[in-house]
Every structure is written in structure tokens, then in C-alpha cells.
């Protein structure tokens with residue numbers, strides 16, 4: 001991949017008027033200013049000639065091949081998965097259940113067994129404390145016919161509140177953005193458990209794959225929602241992260257008849273649609289997705305779409321150096337071959353990869369546990385192959401500073417440090433403070449792809465903001481330190497991975 005310059009282009013200015021965050025959502029369509037891709041001129045990559053001059057021709061050729069493999073591999077990574085679970089008539093029939101019907105596979109997936117769940121009971125707190133408990137309970141599957149012993153979904157809806165969303169930190173009710181009812185997790189309970197029916201195993205396998213670091217997904221119940229026909233919907237948005245380790249959201253749709261209400265999830269120009277309207281009345285449908293992906297609930301035309309939503313967090317163990325590198329990913333095989341080649345970056349060097357997903361962080365915390373999709377393979381893969389790897393936020397200057405400051409890879413976290421540090425010569429010391437005293441320049445990184453910021457409106461708070469405890473998304477770059485090739489031993493030198501969550505805290509303390 002040849003390129004006219006080794007400096008990435010200025011990021012396109014974001015509209016200040018970002019809708020977001022009750023705690024809930026950041027809208028992503030035109031009304032909040034679209035974040036379109038202005039970087040398609042391939043300016044993120046280092047030119048072939050410069051690479052030849054700096055390293056050698058073979059390195060330049062090998063990097064071109066690696067870029068091609070990355071581009072091809074990107075399509076293998078899913079950003080959402082889902083399935084269906086039958087509600088068994090008797091609890092005994094559910095023994096040994098696992099979640100099936102996974103939408104989207106990663107290499108090495110096995111077909112799970114047919115899953116089933118016991119009947120699902122939902123109980124809630126009514127606004128009127130005198131309302132009898134028997135009227136505040138629904139059992140799924142819902143009994144058929146008009147003679148129902150329970151109140152029906154209408155009875156639930158009557159006891160719910162209007163769902164809000166956020167606009168610059170404030171709760172907003174605006175039925176042109178969202179029309180739905182909600183109960184908070186503290187206002188209801190259910191015996192449904194996504195762990196018992198194998199959903200969490202599937203999510204871990206598909207959305208939080210592990211190469212060098214074992215990770216598992218954890219779910220936290222968040223809301224009960226009803227989108228009622230006609231015209232319940234939720235406009236395109238990204239979910240505001242509740243902590244740096246949140247990587248996704250899980251939606252579980254309980255069986256209640258409705259039409260419309262498809263969930264659409266988008267990433268990198270692809271859309272996955274989950275249409276649960278024609279599901280049988282004795283099955284539960286579910287979908288999980290990376291919550292930085294834009295998603296939308298289309299209009300419910302009739303009936304009730306009843307959902308439980310969960311926030312998904314990733315929990316990681318420490319990297320395990322004794323664990324053999326999992327070469328089942330073709331991309332990882334390619335990386336391995338590259339590093340074994342004595343002509344590739346013979347004295348070592350730096351690679352950079354703009355993450356395909358955005359990552360949540362606070363001013364003190366950034367979680368490597370929440371790595372997503374191909375970013376995981378790049379990060380954990382290079383790490384397990386003995387390279388030094390770190391994840392850094394990529395920052396953009398505000399409109400008035402655009403001519404003076406360049407987009408850059410931050411040394412720490414973006415919120416406080418940036419203003420004094422970005423720009424011309426200062427960029428030099430920004431990038432990799434922890435790989436020796438010298439640091440490296442932005443342009444010294446061999447960039448493997450272009451900045452990825454296609455479809456999402458992000459709440460950057462780069463300039464002049466106080467540190468905040470609310471997690472925000474940033475685009476990141478994965479920086480890879482490649483050790484030199486030791487001709488004598490016939491091995492590439494291994495580098496320490498120096499980027500850990502605790503280092504961030506140390507960095508901030510020193511400020």
C-alpha cells in the first residue's frame with residue numbers, strides 16, 4: 001500500500017451538538033452531525049519508498065502483504081451475534097442447555113447444542129403499592145386466549161415509565177428519538193439468567209476471543225423495555241459506556257407477539273439485522289453486539305416487543321507467556337511468518353494499527369480486557385509473538401486548532417494532557433514514553449491501515465475538559481514495538497509489553 005505522506009490527515013471536525021447519554025445513548029445519524037470518512041486518500045500509511053529507505057525492500061514488500069492480509073481478515077470478524085432459546089414446558093427438559101444458533105462465527109467455532117430455558121417469570125414493582133402482587137407478574141410463554149389469569153403485557157406497560165435518553169449529560173424525553181417504556185433493574189426481577197442457557201458462553205466465544213490473555217464476558221442486568229405498537233422505536237445511537245471494561249450490550253427478547261421492531265447493528269459499512277417478530281411464542285430471542293457499533297430499533301408496528309437489556313463487561317486474566325500462541329487465525333500465522341523473517345525490520349521498528357473499534361475510558365482507566373474483533377488479534381497476537389504492544393488514544397484537534405495541531409497518538413489518556421502536548425515537535429515525545437527514553441515520532445511508525453472512523457459520532461472531550469469519571473469512547477492506535485532479529489541466535493528479540501492499566505494510573509499521578 002503506497003501513500004503520499006506519512007502523516008495521517010486531520011480528522012473531520014465533529015459537530016459539538018452530540019446527542020448522547022442519559023446514561024444511555026449517543027445518536028449517530030445526521031441530526032447530531034455525521035462523522036463521515038475524510039481519510040480515504042490513504043494518507044495513513046508510510047510510503048513504500050520511505051520504508052525501503054528506512055529498512056529494506058523486503059520489509060516494504062512484507063508490510064504490503066501484511067496490509068492485504070489484514071484487509072482480507074477484517075471481514076472474518078463479527079461485531080454481533082445472536083440466537084434463539086426454546087422455553088421448555090418443564091424445568092427438567094432444560095438440563096444441559098446451551099445457547100444455539102449463533103449468528104456469526106470466529107475461526108474454530110463448534111456448533112452448540114439445541115438450547116432451552118425454563119418458563120420465564122417477570123415480577124415488578126407497581127407505582128401503586130396497593131396493587132396485588134398477582135397483577136404484577138407475567139409468565140412466559142404468555143397464556144393463549146382471552147381468559148388469562150395474568151394481566152397481559154398491557155398491565156406491565158401501565159406500570160412502566162417512559163424511557164429517556166441523554167443529551168449532553170441530561171435526561172431527555174423526546175419521542176422523535178425514542179418511544180419506549182422502561183423499568184430499571186431495581187424495579188423488577190426475573191428468573192431468566194443468560195448464563196444458565198449458554199448465552200454468555202457464546203458471547204465469550206464469539207465477541208471476546210482470547211489469544212494470549214484469557215477473557216470472559218460478564219453480564220449485568222440493566223433495564224426492562226417494552227416497545228409498543230404502533231410506533232415504538234429507538235433511533236440510531238451508540239450505547240454510552242458505563243465503564244472502561246464494558247465492551248457490549250445484550251438484548252433478550254421475551255416472547256410476546258409483535259410486528260416490526262427489527263434491531264439493526266452496523267459496523268464498517270455492514271449491517272446485521274435481528275428480526276424477532278415472527279419468532280414462535282415459546283422461544284426467547286437474543287442478540288449481543290459491541291456497544292460502540294451504531295444500532296437502532298426500527299418501528300414496532302403492532303403488539304409488544306418486550307426486552308431485557310444487559311451491559312456486557314470483559315474480565316481478563318494476565319497474559320500467559322507459557323500459553324502456546326494460537327495460530328488458528330490466518331492473520332496471526334501471517335504475523336508469525338513475518339517476524340520469523342530475518343530481513344523484516346532487521347534492527348527492529350514500530351508498527352501502528354488504527355483500531356477498528358472505539359474504546360471507552362475514563363481519565364484514569366483504560367481496559368485492555370475490552371479489546372474487540374480484529375483489534376484483539378492484532379494486540380494479543382503481536383504480544384504473544386514477543387512484541388511490545390500498547391493501545392493509545394488517537395486525538396483530534398478542535399476546529400480552531402486544526403491548522404496548528406495534528407491528530408496524534410496520545411501518551412496517556414486524552415482528556416487532560418493533550419493541549420500542551422500535541423503539535424509539531426511535541427508529537428515526537430508523545431508516542432511511546434515507555435519504550436525507552438527516546439520515544440518515537442508519529443511518522444516513524446509503519447502504519448498498517450488508515451484511521452477507522454467511518455460511521456460513528458463520538459463524544460470526544462479533548463480540550464479544556466476536567467477529568468471526568470464518565471467513560472467516553474476514543475479511537476485508538478495499537479502500537480507494536482518489533483524487536484531486532486538476532487542473526488547469531490536466529491531469533492527475534494522479545495520486547496516487554498509495557499502498557500498495562502496500572503501504568504496509566506502511574507502516569508496520571510506524575511502529572
Ligand SMILES: O=C(O)CCC(=O)C(=O)O
Nearest residue numbers: 239251263295297307309
Ligand atoms: O431493544 C433493542 O434491541 C436495543 C435497545 C437499545 O439499543 C438500548 O436499550 O440501548
Ligand SMILES: [Fe+2]
Nearest residue numbers: 025238239295
Ligand atoms: Fe442501545
